[in-house]
Amino acid sequence: MGIENLILGFHIAITPFNLFMAVVGILLGTIIGVLPGLGGANGVAILLPVTFTMPPTSAIILLTSIYWGALFGGAITSILFNIPGEPWSVATTFDGYPMARQGQGGAALTAAFTSSFVGAFFSIVFITFFAPLLAQIALRFGPPEIFAIQFLTFSSFVGLGGGNPLKSLVSILIGFILATVGLDIVTGQLRLTFGITELMRGFDFIIAVIGLFGIGEILLSVEEGLTFRGTRTGMNLRVVLDTWKTLPRYWRTFVRSSFIGFWMGFKPGGATPASFMSYAFAKRFSKNADRFGKGDLEGVVAPETAAHAAGVAAILPMITLGIPGSPTAAVMLGGLIIWGLQPGPLLFKENPDFVWGLIASMYTGNIIGVLMVLAFVPLFAAILRIPFAILTPLIVVVCAIGSYAVHNSMLDIWYMLIFGVVGYVFKKLDYPLAPLVLALVLGDMAENALRQSLIMSQGSLAIFFNRPIAGVITAVAVFFFILPIITPWWRKLKGASAPTVQTSHN
Amino acid sequence: MRAAELVTASVLVFLGGVVLFDAVRLGFGWGPDGPRSGFFPFWLALIMVIVCGVILVQAALDNRGKSFVSREQLNSVLKVLWPATAAVALMHFVGLYVASALYMGFYMRWVGRHSWVAVVAIALGIPIGSFLVFEKWFLVPMPKGPLEQWLGY
Numbered sequence: 001m002g003i004e005n006l007i008l009g010f011h012i013a014i015t016p017f018n019l020f021m022a023v024v025g026i027l028l029g030t031i032i033g034v035l036p037g038l039g040g041a042n043g044v045a046i047l048l049p050v051t052f053t054m055p056p057t058s059a060i061i062l063l064t065s066i067y068w069g070a071l072f073g074g075a076i077t078s079i080l081f082n083i084p085g086e087p088w089s090v091a092t093t094f095d096g097y098p099m100a101r102q103g104q105g106g107a108a109l110t111a112a113f114t115s116s117f118v119g120a121f122f123s124i125v126f127i128t129f130f131a132p133l134l135a136q137i138a139l140r141f142g143p144p145e146i147f148a149i150q151f152l153t154f155s156s157f158v159g160l161g162g163g164n165p166l167k168s169l170v171s172i173l174i175g176f177i178l179a180t181v182g183l184d185i186v187t188g189q190l191r192l193t194f195g196i197t198e199l200m201r202g203f204d205f206i207i208a209v210i211g212l213f214g215i216g217e218i219l220l221s222v223e224e225g226l227t228f229r230g231t232r233t234g235m236n237l238r239v240v241l242d243t244w245k246t247l248p249r250y251w252r253t254f255v256r257s258s259f260i261g262f263w264m265g266f267k268p269g270g271a272t273p274a275s276f277m278s279y280a281f282a283k284r285f286s287k288n289a290d291r292f293g294k295g296d297l298e299g300v301v302a303p304e305t306a307a308h309a310a311g312v313a314a315i316l317p318m319i320t321l322g323i324p325g326s327p328t329a330a331v332m333l334g335g336l337i338i339w340g341l342q343p344g345p346l347l348f349k350e351n352p353d354f355v356w357g358l359i360a361s362m363y364t365g366n367i368i369g370v371l372m373v374l375a376f377v378p379l380f381a382a383i384l385r386i387p388f389a390i391l392t393p394l395i396v397v398v399c400a401i402g403s404y405a406v407h408n409s410m411l412d413i414w415y416m417l418i419f420g421v422v423g424y425v426f427k428k429l430d431y432p433l434a435p436l437v438l439a440l441v442l443g444d445m446a447e448n449a450l451r452q453s454l455i456m457s458q459g460s461l462a463i464f465f466n467r468p469i470a471g472v473i474t475a476v477a478v479f480f481f482i483l484p485i486i487t488p489w490w491r492k493l494k495g496a497s498a499p500t501v502q503t504s505h506n
Numbered sequence: 507m508r509a510a511e512l513v514t515a516s517v518l519v520f521l522g523g524v525v526l527f528d529a530v531r532l533g534f535g536w537g538p539d540g541p542r543s544g545f546f547p548f549w550l551a552l553i554m555v556i557v558c559g560v561i562l563v564q565a566a567l568d569n570r571g572k573s574f575v576s577r578e579q580l581n582s583v584l585k586v587l588w589p590a591t592a593a594v595a596l597m598h599f600v601g602l603y604v605a606s607a608l609y610m611g612f613y614m615r616w617v618g619r620h621s622w623v624a625v626v627a628i629a630l631g632i633p634i635g636s637f638l639v640f641e642k643w644f645l646v647p648m649p650k651g652p653l654e655q656w657l658g659y
Contacts, residue, residue, distance in 0.1 A: 050644050166557050166564075170518060173554040177525055180547045189543040192528050215590075222586050223579040389618020390628060393610045396590045400602065401636060405646045413594050417587075424583070428574065429507075429514055447546045455540040 006128060009356030012057055013364050021062040022361060026369045029069020030376075034077055034383050038395060040070035040311075041327040041437070042214040045206045046402030048335050056339040057357040063335060064315070064358065065365045067328050068120070071311045072373045073380065075112040075304055080105060080381050088271040088307040091279040095292065095299030106239035108300050109377055114247060115254070115301045117370040119309035122258035123265065124362045127316050131348075131359070134320040138345035143452035144463050148473040150446045151464075152480070153323055157435040159480030160273070167431045175436040178203045179443020186451065198411055205440040206406050209331055211416040212433045214399040216423025218392060235377045243297075250301050253282050257302045261309025266317055266325055271310035278306030312362065319355055320345055323442065327434050330441040510574035511565035518558045525551035589613055601651030603633040 012018065032043035044063050051059035074089035079096035092112060099108040141149075158168045181192045182202030193199040257278040264274035282302035283292045292299045314325030315332075322344030324330035336343045347355050373380070403416040423433060439446075457463035464474045525547050532544030575583070593609035600608075611629030614620045640646045641659065650659060 049646055053645075164561075166561055169557050170554060170561070173550050173557070174518070176550050177521075177547060177554070180550075184543045186540075187537075187543045189532060191532060191543055191547060192525060194528070219583050219586060222582045223575070225582065387618055387620070389614050389620065390610075392586055392617075393589075393606075393613040394632060396586075396593070397606045397610065397632070397636070400594065400597075400606075401640065401648060404602065404648060405640075408647065410598060410649060413597065417591060417594060421587070425510070425514060429511060431514075450546065451541050459536055459541075 005132075005352060005356045006360060008353065009358075009360030010364075012353055012357035013061065013360035018058055018061050018357070018361065019364065019368075021058050022065045022365045022368050023372070025062045025065025026069040026072075026365065026372050029066035029071075030073040030076075030369075030373060030380050031069075031383060032066065033070035033073020034380050035391065035395065038398070039213055039217070039328075040067050041331055042210045042399070042402075043070055044328055044331045044335075045209040046214075046398060048206060048331065048338070049402070049405035051335065052338060056336075056341055056351075057354050059335065059339060060332065060354070060358050061361040061365070063332050064361065065369070067311070067332075068362075068365050068369045069373075070328075071120075071308050072113060072116055072369055074307075075116065076109065076373070076377060076380050077384060079108045079112060079300070081384055083384075088275045088303075088310070090272070091275040091303035092300060092307075094279065094303075095294070095296050098293070098295035099297070099300065102295055104295065106235040107243045107297065108295075109235060110240045110243040110374065111247065111297050111300045112304045113370050113373050114244065115257075115304035116308035117366055118254050119258050119261050119305035119307070120312045120362075120366045123262050123309045123312035124359070124366070126262055127312070127362070128359055131316055131320050131355075134316070135345040135348040138321050139349075141345070141469070142467075143449045143456065144467055144470040145473065147446060147449035147453055148464055148470040148477065149321060149323060150442055150449065152473050152477040153442075154435060154439065155477040155480035157432065157438075159483035163430050163432060165484035167429070168435055171426070171431050171433065171436040172439045175439025176443045176446065178208070179440050180447065185444075186448070201407070203415070203440065204406055204412065205334060205437060206331065207403050207412045207415045208419050208440055209327060209437055210399050210403050211419025212423035212426075212437065213327070214395065215416060215420025216427055216433070218395055219420060219424040220427055222388075222392065235374075240374060246297065247301070250298055252285070253298055253302050254305055256281060256285075257305035258309045261306035262313045264306070265310025265313030271307050271314070271326065274310040275303035275307040278302045312366075315358075315362070318343065319347055319358065322445070324438065327437045330438050334441060507570070507572045507574045508565055508568060511568070512562060515558045515562040515565060519555050519562070522551045522555035522558065526555065585617060589616075597649050599651060601654055602648040603637050604651055604653050606636070607633045 013022075028047070029040070029043065032038045033040065038046075044066050047063070047066060051062060054062070074084065075092055075096070077083045078089040078092040079100050082093050082097040084090040084093055096108045096112060099105065154172050157172065158165045177192075179202070182190070182200055184191050190200060260278045260281065261271075261274045264277065265271060279292075279299065279302050282298055283289050286292065286296075286298055288296070311326070311328075314329045316325070318324045318329045318333050322333065322342075324333045333343050341347065341351055341354065399416060400413050403412045404410065406412060426433060426436075453463050454460075463470070465471045529544035529548035529551060532547075533542035534544040534548035535542060589609060589612060593605050596605040596608065607629045610632060611625050614625045614628065615622075637648075640648055
């Protein structure tokens with residue numbers, strides 16, 4: 001069943017208009033990825049209103065292409081400027097920037113883009129085969145299973161996210177609470193509006209994403225004092241070909257990192273830990289581990305492969321379960337709802353052309369992407385040479401336009417500013433932002449699933465444990481929730497104090 | 507850092523309390539057709555108040571004297587924040603495009619000390635460009651003021 005569907009998908013993905021959308025998306029996405037303050041999530045959020053009038057398949061191709069572009073763009077700033085444009089690019093700076101300083105920037109960039117492509121390709125092949133299977137299973141899910149999966153999603157932020165687990169929990173709760181503001185569609189009552197009409201509409205997660213990630217990030221980067229000391233790209237066809245010749249040597253790293261990336265990526269917040277984990281593994285298995293951190297090509301290959309594999313894998317739960325694996329996927333999920341599609345397993349039955357068009361476009365988008373970034377690196381790198389006093393107000397204006405366009409409401413621009421300040425404070429105090437956004441997106445769905453489950457069981461929470469699938473998922477989720485409590489205890493028992501790698505959410 | 511932690515957690519406890527208050531008003535028990543409207547917010551807010559309470563205690567016991575923000579850092583953050591706020595306020599009266607032009611021009615001259623030629627070129631070019639892209643090409647309307655009205659939009 002897989003192959004003919006995929007061919008159908010390719011027929012949709014390679015129409016001239018959709019290919020054009022992919023090129024535009026990659027171009028915008030790479031620019032967004034290079035610019036500080038504009039990442040994949042808010043880049044997609046800002047451009048979402050533009051897609052309202054497009055056919056859904058073209059719209060999703062545009063948005064996913066922006067996502068691929070942002071993933072590629074993060075590598076450019078990490079290697080040439082030592083500024084990770086995205087959190088999952090941090091590990092790329094460890095060896096990428098030293099290489100660029102030694103005049104090997106071209107080789108590092110070529111390796112980064114090629115690794116990204118390999119990681120992405122690996123994940124797409126996995127999605128092609130697993131997505132229909134997962135959707136088949138998910139079709140039999142009832143409200144208790146859906147709630148259990150959501151529970152698992154959020155438990156993995158608390159248990160595996162790193163940082164203070166209590167703060168991750170608070171971020172999740174804030175997101176859910178913001179989602180309940182406004183009209184309760186089940187009972188028709190107004191919640192948490194306190195008689196203020198403007199609050200009836202509730203909080204739109206797109207505004208939250210633009211504010212928290214866009215404005216918040218700008219405030220953080222001006223605080224650190226933006227100084228771009230870039231190195232030259234040193235990119236030409238010869239360097240590309242020479243680097244390609246050496247890359248097959250690292251095939252073990254490619255395979256290992258792709259697996260790590262895919263495995264981490266389809267769970268939420270996966271790309272950043274995946275890139276660090278993959279870097280650590282590559283270092284441990286490498287014969288010349290002492291060269292890591294001083295400019296080793298393998299140190300660029302490992303995190304980039306994993307980050308991109310994870311970024312692509314985040315699409316899998318979005319199209320099969322209706323649960324996004326990353327903030328960017330969450331924004332796309334919001335897009336699906338706006339375009340009139342129901343995200344989740346039914347998508348495969350009712351909109352096969354959409355799903356398979358999307359999957360096929362992931363192949364074409366990444367091929368176009370890797371060629372475009374290889375060809376135009378100097379151009380993209382030049383963006384960071386735009387003076388800071390132009391870039392900052394420009395990004396603020398772009399964020400304002402994106403916020404206003406969602407509902408044609410001035411109030412949303414004010415919300416954006418407020419979310420920006422909140423994002424700045426939260427980021428400084430290590431309250432993770434990704435779970436907040438995901439909870440805000442999934443709030444209604446989670447609450448409905450919880451309500452329906454409780455109605456089925458007449459108020460007993462046992463329903464999440466005594467159904468086989470829901471029971472297993474809930475048990476794993478509970479385990480993740482108590483993981484931060486048992487880990488220190490376990491360490492004491494073993495008498496070892498292994499250092500933990502602190503990673504932020506992406 | 508400690509003061510900022512304490513203030514943030516206290517604000518969250520307060521907001522949690524506000525949510526609890528409204529959830530109790532809505533009813534958080536079992537209604538004729540399942541859980542009442544206040545059910546979900548009630549439990550969310552209750553857990554949040556408890557967890558923030560623990561964070562408060564953690565922060566109070568933590569004596570690492572790292573400051574949240576230095577005076578210079580705060581200065582550069584405010585330098586971005588207040589012109590942006592002023593620009594948004596201005597949008598109510600003159601529309602997004604004119605406000606953006608004034609905001610970009612002001613910021614470039616004040617912070618970047620760019621030459622007047624560059625300031626005028628970019629402060630006019632960017633809003634005009636976005637006007638063409640959004641109003642003409644994508645047909646996404648933005649807030650407009652007297653100037654656009656006078657031009658017939």
